[in-house]
Amino acid sequence: MFAVVDILGQQFKVTENTKYFVPKLKEDVDSNVTFDHVILYENGKDVKIGTPVVDGIKVTAKVLEHTKDDKVIVFKKKRRIGYKKRNGHRQQLTRIEVTKIG
Numbered sequence: 001m002f003a004v005v006d007i008l009g010q011q012f013k014v015t016e017n018t019k020y021f022v023p024k025l026k027e028d029v030d031s032n033v034t035f036d037h038v039i040l041y042e043n044g045k046d047v048k049i050g051t052p053v054v055d056g057i058k059v060t061a062k063v064l065e066h067t068k069d070d071k072v073i074v075f076k077k078k079r080r081i082g083y084k085k086r087n088g089h090r091q092q093l094t095r096i097e098v099t100k101i102g
Helices: none
Strands: 002-007 010-014 018-023 032-035 038-042 047-049 059-068 072-078 083-089 092-101
Touching: 002 032, 010 018
Parallel strands: none
Antiparallel strands: 002 010, 002 038, 018 092, 032 059, 038 047, 059 092, 072 083
16 A cells, blocks of 8 residues: 655655655644645555545654755866865755555
């Protein structure tokens, strides 16, 4: 059984009892969050495709932690001019565990 869920503009294929990194959520650690924007649902027998969402299906997850992704280095240079610029960025993420689909 799996579902395709839209979480803050990004689509994730989720299954039960699996952990995922998603964009940072406002919920506190150890709280439950419900996603009702389910685009596709499959339970082994049939597939339900939403237009645009599947009615009556929700995904429940538990917030495990808030963390940051690995650093991405942005380096700009123009040769023979002496222009160099170095920036770094770390995306903020939330780790969730999907507890229930349905």
